[in-house]
Amino acid sequence: MNPNIAKVASLLSDPTRSSILLSLMDGRIHPAGELAYFAKIKPQTASFHLHKLLEAQLISVEKHGRHRYYKLANADAAKVIEQLLSISPDSKVKSFNDSKEKSDLHFARTCYDHLAGYIGVQVTHSLVEQGFLRKADLQYEVTSEGSLFLKDFGVDEEKQRNKRRAFALCCLDWSERQHHLAGALGHALLDRMLEQQWIVRMPKTRAIKVTQSGKAAFEHYFKLSI
Incomplete structure (x- = not known):
């Protein structure tokens, strides 16, 4: 069976999920609230998007007590994001x-x-x-x-x-x-x-x-x- 490229592509095409993934490109782990802040969305909305990214195995989660911390799944996921950035047009500078x-x-x-x-x-x-x-x-x-x-x-x-x-x-x-x-x-x-x-x-x-x-x-x- 061929890998479902379309599913991964559709996840990456969403601006909010893209913002979350870019935030995780620093290689560190982040709580959902911090990722929500970076993506300029509510924590509840961030949880929805993080669940989607977890399902696609683009990110992973660590549980420490009641808290969850997210990071990119592996170096391969980071490499794909970096390659996409290399062919993406620059965003406009607004400030x-x-x-x-x-x-x-x-x-x-x-x-x-x-x-x-x-x-x-x-x-x-x-x-x-x-x-x-x-x-x-x-x-x-x-x-x-x-x-x-x-x-x-x-x-x-x-x-x-x-x-x-x-x-x-x-x-x-x-x-x-x-x-x-x-x-x-x-x-x-x-x-x-x-x-x-x-x-x-x-x-x-x-x-x-x-x-x-x-x-x-x-x-x-x-x-x-x-």
Whole structure:
């Protein structure tokens, strides 16, 4: 039996459900009330849409006592959303706040569980240009020099390879129209940057801000002046 593409497409075509899914692209878990706020709908309406998305296995839910927290089902769901964004027309900017948010998202953001936007693409380019990664079709291979870099950077390469997911994938960046690093390795790099507070998450958005110490780290590791 063929997969029911039409059912998934119809779910994604709804603006409210699209807003919810985009909110979950930060890779974190969110309560229904917060997702309702992001989508500008009532909590009861959000519950209806979340139920539909759960049925389609686009999202998953964690129960903690009386509370429920939602997240994207997996990296595959995030990849589909990112690819749809890459072929979608830009929405019109209606205010200064809209313009600022759009600029922040284009500069640096999370794409589910890895770094995206201008910074994400430039980091990936740097790893390739320095000979740490080698692009092979739609994946990246870590070179021997890259293994040394990852050790120095504080990433356990073997641990990431042993995870039950793709190791180093090319993910098409919707705003840059170029590839950035995804997969277990992309996730590990993002985690390390957050852990060291080289980057910090911005509130109520999946945009990322580079800190002062982060600017020095990006210059040192990736030869990027920010």
